[in-house]
Amino acid sequence: MKKWRKNPGPRYALALTVFGMAASIKAFAQDGAAGIQEADSQVRSYFEPGTNLMYAIGAVLGLVGAVKVFQKWNAGDQDTGKVAAAWFGSCIFLVVVATVLQSFFGL
Template sequence: MKRCVWKKNSSKRALALTVLMLVARAALYAQDGVAGIESAATQVNGYFGVGTKLMYALGAVLGLIGAVKVYTKWNSGEPDTSKVAASWFGSCIFLVVVTTIIKSFFGV
């Protein structure tokens, strides 16, 4: 008895047909690459304004938490209060400077 060639290679043919359909579908949905990149750049630039406001708000909350931490250490008379205060102040300045640089760099 002879085996049917179609049944033997049916899985290979189905796979090839599926790949061909996917490639054809991708070609149908293809668009201009430059327009897509410009659209993505516009959307990302729109997020920087919100991101910088979020960073300022986060810095304010962390600044208040750090101020309370320094105040409690100072009132309890711990010897490393100046080190904690300096690191807290430095981190607040760093956050403000980085946010301002990002804001000016991206023209938000």
């Protein structure tokens, strides 16, 4: 604690850091509305490709699931119906989530 009293350098450094942070926060806050609008437009521009990506992932999962279920069915496994329901459910979930998000955000 004695070093803090003798050497004013750390106090000045702390004061400059606080002042710099306050100035940068004020600079960012001045153009907040424009920044929010820009962020909104960027999110909206990525939304349709993201929705299409979810549909594509659902299609690939459907194909992989169909192959897995077919293999289990040919092997005579007893849990073929359970596996088919799980794969089908995951594909339906992806499609429903993409559709609900698209209708929720009104895009």
